[in-house]
Amino acid sequence: MQPQDMRRRSNRRGFTHRQQYGQRITHTRPEAGGNRNTERYALRAAQxxxxxxxxxxxxGDQAGSHANLAIARVASGDLDAAAEALAPVLDLPADQRINGIIHSVRRVHQAITRAGHAGxxxxxxxxxxxxxxxxANALPR
Structure with missing residues (x-):
């Protein structure tokens, strides 16, 4: 899907510009290396x-955008920048560690191991x- 097609589809669905960047990231698959624009879109979404x-x-959307940026940076081999991108997410308090965020963070882990960067x-x-x-006992009641 071309960027102009994503813009048209996103605008018809009433997505905000933040969501449009997120949709672009989803369709470029940052964990697979995406394309040369992947990191740029991920950075714009995080910003x-x-x-x-x-x-x-x-x-949750902010955390997801940071996870996508980390994945894009892992794909390009920049592990320090990936860690920097994910740091605000890893600093979230336990009561904000919702399922969607945990899933996004696990995707970063998978990207690191699949790219052979675990060591x-x-x-x-x-x-x-x-x-x-x-x-669970660390979560507020």
Whole structure:
């Protein structure tokens, strides 16, 4: 699907520009290397969700955009930049670690291992595993 086709489809569905970037990322498959625009779209999506005071902001969408950016950076071999992109997500408190965010973070883990970078990204993998294994008793009641 070409970018102009995505824009037309997104605009018809009433997506915000943030969601349009997210849709572009979904269709370029950052974990498979996507295309040369993948990291650019992922960065724009992450930047678009940077303002928590914006009425359209959602912490889950922001976390997903950071995970997509991390995946795109893993695909390009830039593990330090991937860790930087995922850091705000890994810092989320336990009560914000909803299923969708955990799934997004697990996709980063999968991208690292599938790309053969597990040995070079041990700290990032450890952070991801800690994040996704938060015990239920750590969650507020």
């Amino acid at each position: 678009a969700y940077a303002d928590p005071n914006d009425p359209a902001w959602a912490f 070079d990204a041990r700290d990032l993998i450890d952070g991801i595993e800690h994040f996704t294994h938060t015990p």
